Amino acid sequence: MQLHKIQIESLERKYKLNLINSISGIKPANLIGTKSLAGNENVAIFSSVVHLGSSPAQLAFIMRPQSEFPRDTYSNILETEFYTINHVSESFIEKAHYTSAKLERSESEFDRMKLEKEFIGGFHAPFVKDSPVKIGMKHLESIPLPNGCLFVIGSVEMLVLPDEAINELGQLDLQHSSGVGISGLNSYYGLTRLNSFPYVREEEIPNYK
Template identity: 55%
Template sequence: MHYTKEDIDNLDRVTRIRIINSVTGIKPANLIGSMSNEGQTNLAVFSSIVHLGSNPALLGFILRPTGEVPRHTYSNILENGFYTINHIHPEFIEKAHYTSAKFHQEVSEFGPCGLTEEFIEGFKAPFVKESQFKIGMRYKQSIDIPLNGTILVIGEIEQLILPEESVVDDDVDLERSKSVGISGLNSYYSLSKLDRYPYARVKEVPDF
């Protein structure tokens, strides 16, 4: 199957979203937890979280255009300055998926989606208790992307909680942590580790 730009432009909206959201392959499936200064919590599924650097430890995620659709996660982050990133595991994929529904701002997705708020003393955003792999973030910067109206939200890791058994030889094994991936809007995948290689140096490249 071969799509030209014209073919892509002529696809109906839903089909285009499903295809283009899948072409990057498997992406990390995470729940972002946030809270307003009034204590109203929010939880939403994201598949756009990316590593931006290790020193300082920065992660970014893409926020779709704010426009007519309210972005409670973003307004909470700007107001509060903190948020959490929580890996999704097989035991609660369905619950996590339904946090993407457009709940009213006064409704915390934790309740109707059957997930549990968890707080760490001194950190002003809710973690997901059911998640075994959790990251506490402090907001640093937003970068507007004029091409499509999206926003790159950048934060620094302040808390990192992960299962001890997932750290092997100073490497994080996502299969052991049972973290899942996502493709498109609603397809979830388990992750299987295929192999591990040494840091690549030119003089050590095998003779293929």
């Protein structure tokens, strides 16, 4: 298959949606947890969390346009500044997937999808108890993108992860925690570590033939 822009744009809507959402490859599966000032709790799945920097520690994710249908996740972040990022593991893929449903603001996805929440160390936003890797975040800035989406940037305020999943270099073994990835909008993949290579220095590049 070879498609040029005019052909891509003329594809049937759902076909194009699925195709373009999957061409970027495997993306991380995370649940973002929030709580409003009124105490309403929300959790929703996202596949757009990215690393921005290690010092200071910052992560970001992409939020869909808010003008027409404001999302509870973003409203809660703006109200309180705090949210959590929770890795999805194989044990609760289906429950995590259905958090994408549009529920009433007063109804919690934690309750509807029977995902157990927990509050750790006085952090305002709820964590997903069964998540192997939990990250407490504070909102720093939201940058509008050309397509109307928002690039939501936050600082890492807290980390909760299993000691045995971290090696002596500080690297997290995602296979150990049964982490999953997403392709497109609804296909989930298990993660298997294939290899590990050293930090690249020019003089150490192998002599490939």
